[in-house]
Amino acid sequence: MSFSDLAQELTLRKQQSLYRQRSVLASPQQPEVVLDGKPFLAFCSNDYLGLANHPDVVDALQRAANEFGVGGGASHLVNGHSHHHHALEEALAEFTGRPRVLLFSTGYMANLGVVNALLDKRDAVFQDRLNHASLLDAGLLSGARFQRYQHNDVAQLAARLARSDARRKLVVTDGVFSMDGDVAPLPALCHAAQEAQAWVMVDDAHGFGCLGQSGGGVAEHFQLTEEQVPVLVGTLGKGFGTAGAFVAGSEVLIETLIQFARTYIYTTSMPPAVAAATCKSLELLQKESWRREHLNALIERFRAGAQQLGFTLMDSQTPIQPIVVGDADKALKMSEQLKAQGIYISAIRPPTVPAGSARLRVTLSAAHTEAQVDRLLAALESVR
Structure with a gap:
């Protein structure tokens, strides 16, 4: 060939x-x-935030590597869920104001895992035209009816939501758009979704650390609650300066992902030392x-x-x-x-x-x- x-x-x-x-x-x-x-x-x-090479973050990683070695060894559901992972999930839950957090190896895997765990061919997903590739791929792979609305066009989104008779409706948007740098009009998007009894999923990869009084991203910036943004995704390789990703939400959401998110179930956990380093960067992100x-x-x-x-x-x-x-x-x-x-x-x-x-x-x-x-x-x- x-x-x-x-x-x-x-x-x-x-x-x-x-x-x-x-x-x-x-x-x-x-x-x-x-x-x-x-x-x-x-x-x-x-x-x-300049944390990727911060000496305290590097020191936290080195100390945890000396304690736990390098590799995670297995998936979180086998024996790869260390106390460093667990401590980071609890710290991020408190930081985001959500009951639970689940760690993923990358932001791409988090987005694929969430959308495909929540939706199937009976459902509909509505995405901003300028969403990150991982969000668009997640929507296409889910089998749900995939609809894109013009960038930040709340009126067009509302009209498409009103026409949908899907079992579940999920509105998906970047918090900060990675190539344009603008912020999604989340209060209006959340209102349109609530009117249509749809869920909202926000990938705030580029907002965490930069927006909000304590660096809590777009949800903190707009003072949005868990009810308004039930699915909140963040990555750790940007403002946090480390690697990996997380999903923050309710007890039911996180347990659903543990049971059904294939990109969580079937992959090795991030190195425990990275989780330990991220706990330190989260501390610096809030304090400094x-x-x-x-x-x-x-x-x-x-x-x-x-x-x-x-x-x-x-x-x-x-x-x-x-x-x-x-x-x-x-x-x-x-x-x-x-x-x-x-x-x-x-x-x-x-x-x-x-x-x-x-x-x-x-x-x-x-x-x-x-x-x-x-x-x-x-x-x-x-x-x-």
Whole structure:
């Protein structure tokens, strides 16, 4: 069997400036990194609070690794559920204000597991058109009637909910949209769902740590209850600076996932040391509010400077600050020009974003300084 047709598709992707390539990181996650042997000032990490390389988090991981080793060894339902996992679930439940939390190995697996545990062909799922790929895949794989509504269009969602006679109806949205940086209009979405007796599931991967007075994400930001947002998903590899994911909700929801979520049942637990490290990062996330304050100041500084330079920014008050270029080839060339100046920002192109909306996805971190943001602005001016 020949792979010649696959080779042709790869060649076409290169010609369209859509080919993806990996760089090799030779340093911790921090503003100044070494990629492919060269130093860069990076603005493309999701380590929003600068916790991925925090010495206390690293120390917690090392101590737990000395105690428990590295691998989880088995699934949570066999003998892979350590007391570090259990302690993290209890801490996250208190943090989110939900009765229970369930850990997953990745955010992708959490989303697949939840939607497929709750829905089947008798049901309907309603998703924002710009939802993360994991949410869209989860909806398609569930067998439920899959409907997408225009980005943040509550009226269109309400109309589609009203026409549905499905057994169960699930409204699914990102809390903060990963490529645009804007926040879902959750109060209005929740009201529309309640009117139609539908559940709401929010993937707040990019909101936790950044939004809310204590970093509790969009639910805290909008002061939404468990009744309004019964299914709350978060990832640990962004604001928390570690790895894995969790689902927060009621006793019934969590027990349902333990019984029916295949991506939970049939996979090895995350390393216990990662859970221990996350307990420490959760503590820092809540205690060190200066991280959010500094991050918000950097966001304002960047937006003011970029607008002064004539760049059109998207409606985002989060660390995700996309500069939409449009053409994929142009975005790629701008990224390469910035790399030549020692600034690393990835060019995000289709199919990650819609055709014609290729962009430089600038992400800011509490670990950045004002001087580093000013250096970024100066480099952007030179490639404008």
